[in-house]
Amino acid sequence: MGRVLRAAGAQGFLLLLAVAALAPIAWALVSAFKPAAEIVSDPLGLDVTTLTVENYRRMFADVPIGQGFLNTAVVLVAKGSLTLFCAPLAAYAFAKYRFAGRELLFGTVLITLMLPTIVLIIPLLLEMKALGWVNTYQALILPGAVDAFAIFWMRQVIAAVPDELIDAARVDGCGELGIFTRIVLPVIRPAMAGLAVLTVMNIYNDFVWPVVAASSERMATLQVVLSTLAQNITGNRIGADYATVTGELLAAASVALVPLLILFIALQKHFINGILAGSVKG
Numbered sequence: 001m002g003r004v005l006r007a008a009g010a011q012g013f014l015l016l017l018a019v020a021a022l023a024p025i026a027w028a029l030v031s032a033f034k035p036a037a038e039i040v041s042d043p044l045g046l047d048v049t050t051l052t053v054e055n056y057r058r059m060f061a062d063v064p065i066g067q068g069f070l071n072t073a074v075v076l077v078a079k080g081s082l083t084l085f086c087a088p089l090a091a092y093a094f095a096k097y098r099f100a101g102r103e104l105l106f107g108t109v110l111i112t113l114m115l116p117t118i119v120l121i122i123p124l125l126l127e128m129k130a131l132g133w134v135n136t137y138q139a140l141i142l143p144g145a146v147d148a149f150a151i152f153w154m155r156q157v158i159a160a161v162p163d164e165l166i167d168a169a170r171v172d173g174c175g176e177l178g179i180f181t182r183i184v185l186p187v188i189r190p191a192m193a194g195l196a197v198l199t200v201m202n203i204y205n206d207f208v209w210p211v212v213a214a215s216s217e218r219m220a221t222l223q224v225v226l227s228t229l230a231q232n233i234t235g236n237r238i239g240a241d242y243a244t245v246t247g248e249l250l251a252a253a254s255v256a257l258v259p260l261l262i263l264f265i266a267l268q269k270h271f272i273n274g275i276l277a278g279s280v281k282g
Helices: 002-031 036-041 054-062 065-096 102-113 117-131 137-141 148-159 163-171 176-187 189-205 208-213 222-227 229-236 242-276
Strands: none
Touching (some): 002 242, 054 065, 054 242, 065 102, 065 137, 065 148, 065 176, 065 189, 065 222, 065 242, 117 208, 137 208, 148 189, 163 176, 176 189, 189 222, 189 242, 208 222, 222 229, 229 242
């Protein structure tokens, strides 16, 4: 009986946490369909007869959110592909090869994890300026494409792959690239899926570097567009009041939120399996 009560208490506590986490998201998604004046006058109320898409219509007319989505998509595909291609290869070398300076080099990679992003902004910006890459896709994609955390995580996962499998493949005449693609990759596929989800989320939500490296409206990513949304609304419409700005802000936030929600719901099983991959060795 005591075990049942403890399990029920734990489930109830987790349910409360889930409600507390999801309530703001649900409120934002629903409020985006309410008339702007009603959002301010009765933020917790809901009259289904007054629901409208006017906030979305105005937001798409006032804000270049489509350009932000396009830029984010380009950066996401290019930068994400580089991360998922380079990180496992580097991690495989660190995990399964013995070479001079391996520990020193891997330690250097780990040290970069301790550096705050703000410390790297000025040197990176000066480098982008010297290369003539400011306000270009190169500046948004290349810095940070080979992520230190991704290398570290993949190394821990690949280290758990039995050496006997790799040695047997070598005895059978398989080349090093073949060993990686035919032996290692199938084993670490759950971790790769988890890394893909984390990589997408990090790139999609990145704000600090894009707002510095791509300040022009033409190259602004989605998060940069959202950060300047209120100014765009008031600048494009004379007399835009607080309620109007709030309604369009909620509409834009909802549009930006939906892709990540869909991604996580669709891939949550792979994400959880990827987080657990390599956590138990043997």
